[in-house]
Amino acid sequence: MGVDIIELFSRPAKDPVMASSFPLMNSGWTVTVILVVYLAFVLKLGKIFMQNRNPYNIKNVMLVYNVLQVIYNVILFLYGLDMILIHPIYNIRCIEVLPLDHPFKPTERILTYLYVVNKIIDLLDTVFFVLRKSYKQITFLHVYHHVLMVSSTYWILRIYGGSGQFHVMGTLNTFVHSVMYSYYFISALSPGLKSSLWWKRYITEIQLIQFVIILAQSLIVLIFNPSCQFPIFLQYVILTQSSVMIILFGKFYINTYIKPKSKKTQ
Template identity: 40%
Template sequence: MDGYIIMRSPSQLIAIVITYFIFVFKLGPWLMKNRQPFDLKIVVVLYNLSQIIWNFVTFMQLASHFSHFSIFCSEVENSNYELGIIFARLHYTYVLMKIYDFVDTVLFVLRKKSQQISFLHLYHHSMIFFCSWISGKYFPGGHSYYLTLANTLIHSLMYSYYLFTCCNSTYARNSPIKRHVTLLQIIQLVLVLLIYFLALINPRCSYPKYFLVFSSWNFLIMIFLFSKLYIETYATTTKVKDK
């Protein structure tokens, strides 16, 4: 993986994350302080469309190799044979996608939608990128395959929803689909957590246990945050309507 841009050193990982947070908390608000929100509807539409295509194409490429993996244990793919090179490239593609996800936040800043930049939003974007970079650099392929597979599918569906609501603002305010998108994200995390747990308790699985523990801990945090969002947003709304 050393031959790929941004994959040579952890310092590149740290620099990207720090730059992201500097823009979100300092540079972005400073640039927008005395400006009106930018009208970026066309940019947002194109961004969502590009995310749909990129995620779905990557998902299909990943799914075509499903038979090479086992939910009980998928070893790190560190060979220089054709299959190892394919998985390394797919993993690298996924890392680039996680950097591209940061554009989401940049667009929120430029449109002055600071209410969308929650702790969950920032934690999810930064930690998924952090974990994907670490696994791509040191443990390409292997058990992390299941996260990339599930995440690209869910993101293709999620950005399809975003694209539709962007083009129809009336529907966006009353859409019943939004809660299902959040629920899908929770289900995705739970399933991947269970798959990681199977490898973790398998004594004959050589996939690094410490990384499985670290990733699982992050999945638990994200499950908690997404569940909290779901309950506060939808369960509370339902109770108000019932009253």
């Protein structure tokens, strides 16, 4: 079993072009090390490092980071939307990974790779929390979500050579992140406005709607198109994880916005 795992991590990506030309895709060890270092830093080592230090003033860094994230996610969202709705190359009832000789394979290859890279960049969110000593924002949901997104998207791309049914999730996720990083930019630009931004609550609502749509699309494929060639195991992964995220984000939403409001009215 140990040998099989080592071999899995060491073998190159299924797509030979990605394995030979795209960084991180010729071995699974690099991304694994990135996630281990991330967890060690945000859960333990970062707090030790900051113990006798004042919070860092990284306002300018965060402004640049958030603007770049908005641009990055908007571009990915527009391309993702184009591929499923505007100039569809996928069948929404069953999105399969394009074959290597498909004319749009280079586009699929680049977009899915850039999406995985963006999920790795997203890890900086938590690093910034540590450097600012904003530890209350480092919740189980936050860390779990980041690690899940990096590991799942990376390994699906390595093993299957594309996103397939996960394309819907990725497209919706880039839209949500475009809105989210816009909020982060305004908050960093003018911290005094943070509490008055009424749309902060609706970011969580958009995230919940996102997972409901992903869940619904997955159920439609499983129930009405059982002949879909995208691996059935991964379809159940989408179903399970979207359900888990609805529960986790739903709990966060209730604890953050519903319960405090009900206490005020008592």
